[in-house]
Amino acid sequence: MMRHALLTTLLTVALAIASPAAAQHLQLADLGKLAPGALNVVDVSVDKGLLGLAAAFMSDADDADVKRLLTALQGIYVRGYTFGKDGAYDGAVLENLRQQLTGGRWARLVTTRSVEDGGKELSVYLWNAGDKPGGLAVLSSSPREVMVVNIVGEIDIAKLRSLKGQFGVPDFDLDAKGAGPKSKSKR
Amino acid sequence: MNPDARLRRALSPVDPPEGFAQRVRARVERESRQTRPTASRSVMRWMAVAAALLFALAGPMAWRTYETRREALAARAQVLLALQIASRQLNSVHRQVVRPSSSPLPAVVPGDVEKEGRP
Numbered sequence: 334m335m336r337h338a339l340l341t342t343l344l345t346v347a348l349a350i351a352s353p354a355a356a357q358h359l360q361l362a363d364l365g366k367l368a369p370g371a372l373n374v375v376d377v378s379v380d381k382g383l384l385g386l387a388a389a390f391m392s393d394a395d396d397a398d399v400k401r402l403l404t405a406l407q408g409i410y411v412r413g414y415t416f417g418k419d420g421a422y423d424g425a426v427l428e429n430l431r432q433q434l435t436g437g438r439w440a441r442l443v444t445t446r447s448v449e450d451g452g453k454e455l456s457v458y459l460w461n462a463g464d465k466p467g468g469l470a471v472l473s474s475s476p477r478e479v480m481v482v483n484i485v486g487e488i489d490i491a492k493l494r495s496l497k498g499q500f501g502v503p504d505f506d507l508d509a510k511g512a513g514p515k516s517k518s519k520r
Numbered sequence: 521m522n523p524d525a526r527l528r529r530a531l532s533p534v535d536p537p538e539g540f541a542q543r544v545r546a547r548v549e550r551e552s553r554q555t556r557p558t559a560s561r562s563v564m565r566w567m568a569v570a571a572a573l574l575f576a577l578a579g580p581m582a583w584r585t586y587e588t589r590r591e592a593l594a595a596r597a598q599v600l601l602a603l604q605i606a607s608r609q610l611n612s613v614h615r616q617v618v619r620p621s622s623s624p625l626p627a628v629v630p631g632d633v634e635k636e637g638r639p
Contacts, residue, residue, distance in 0.1 A: 344554040377602045379595060386588075387595035399603065399608045409602040445616040455613050482606045496603055 356437050357459030357460045358408060363429050367414040367422050367479060375413030380402045385407065398414075398496060404488035412479075419476035427474060430481065434458045434470055451475050459490075466490065 368374050379387065388403045416422055434441070438461040453475035460468030462480045469488045473480040484493075 373602070375605070377598045377605075379598050379602060383591075383595040384599065386592045387599045390589070390592040390596050400598065402603070403599065409599060409606075411605050412607065443613055443617060445613055447616055455609065455616075457610065457613055469606070471606060471613075473609055473612075480605065480609065482602070482609055484602075484606060489551045490610065493603065493607050494614065496607045 346407065357483075359410070359430060359433050359470060359481075359483045361410060361412050361430070361481060361483065363426050364412045364414070364479070364481060367424055370416060370421055371414040373413070373415040375411055377411040379407065379409045381407050398492065402486050402496070404494055406484060406488065408483075408485040409484040410481075410485075412481045414479045416477045421477070422479060423475070427472065427479065430472060434472075438462065438467070439470070451477070453478075462487070469493075 341367050352480045368376075377504040384406055385404050388400050391403075393400070414422065433439075439458050439463050442459050444454065446452065453473065456472045457470070458470040459466040460470075461469075465487050467487060468485040469482070469490065471480070471482040
């Protein structure tokens with residue numbers, strides 16, 4: 334009996350050590366409930382394996398900054414939903430997410446609310462892992478849009494910000510009022 | 521000599537030279553031996569088999585390489601889209617927090633900085 338308990342404890346500790354990034358990885362499954370009523374959906378899930386694969390196919394000349402950024406990451410997860418009218422979604426689904434972000438080493442860095450942007454509320458959370466953030470979560474919600482970004486791994490925020498406009502992908506007009514992401518991406 | 525006699529003489533049977541039949545048989549045998557499959561034909565056949573085998577093995581490998589490349593390019597597009605969205609969100613926060621100055625994001629310290637947007 335004692336041996337069994339010891340083995341269980343050891344196994345739990347081993348699993349915790351083997352997956353240190355698990356806590357930074359938010360459970361986003363609840364957000365899937367928003368998809369049926371949404372006009373546009375962005376659903377990106379890139380784990381470490383796919384990040385490595387993607388990095389291998391990035392050119393050193395054009396994507397050098399992105400490649401450097403990806404080396405320390407464990408995963409990138411994005412969920413975005415845009416609706417045709419105000420209040421078309423149940424805000425309660427975001428509560429589960431906020432609950433997850435109140436525990437562990439998550440710390441809210443900033444929250445902004447903008448009347449100009451139709452009451453858009455934007456919060457940035459960082460996973461405190463010593464010198465550098467071990468993860469990032471961005472929650473953006475407005476009456477017509479929900480966007481959640483979860484980056485797992487050591488992230489350089491200044492570098493991430495500076496990447497804007499450097500990508501070799503079409504420019505998604507995400508900032509435009511009332512216009513959600515023009516891409517419907519699903520994995 | 522009248523034409524009739526000349527014709528009869530021209531068509532009169534003549535015995536073949538001695539050994540003619542043997543020479544004909546020998547030649548027929550020699551030529552039939554030459555038409556049998558040679559070593560070069562055998563090599564050609566094996567080369568065809570090898571080519572078919574190579575195609576059968578290399579085909580799936582080439583397909584796998586193509587699939588991997590396709591997956592990688594899809595992953596690359598997903599990563600770039602995700603980073604673009606994250607970058608835009610952070611820049612949006614940055615614009616609201618530091619507007620109109622251009623100082624960098626606040627230091628990474630747990631806490632709240634809230635700002636109401638102006639109508």
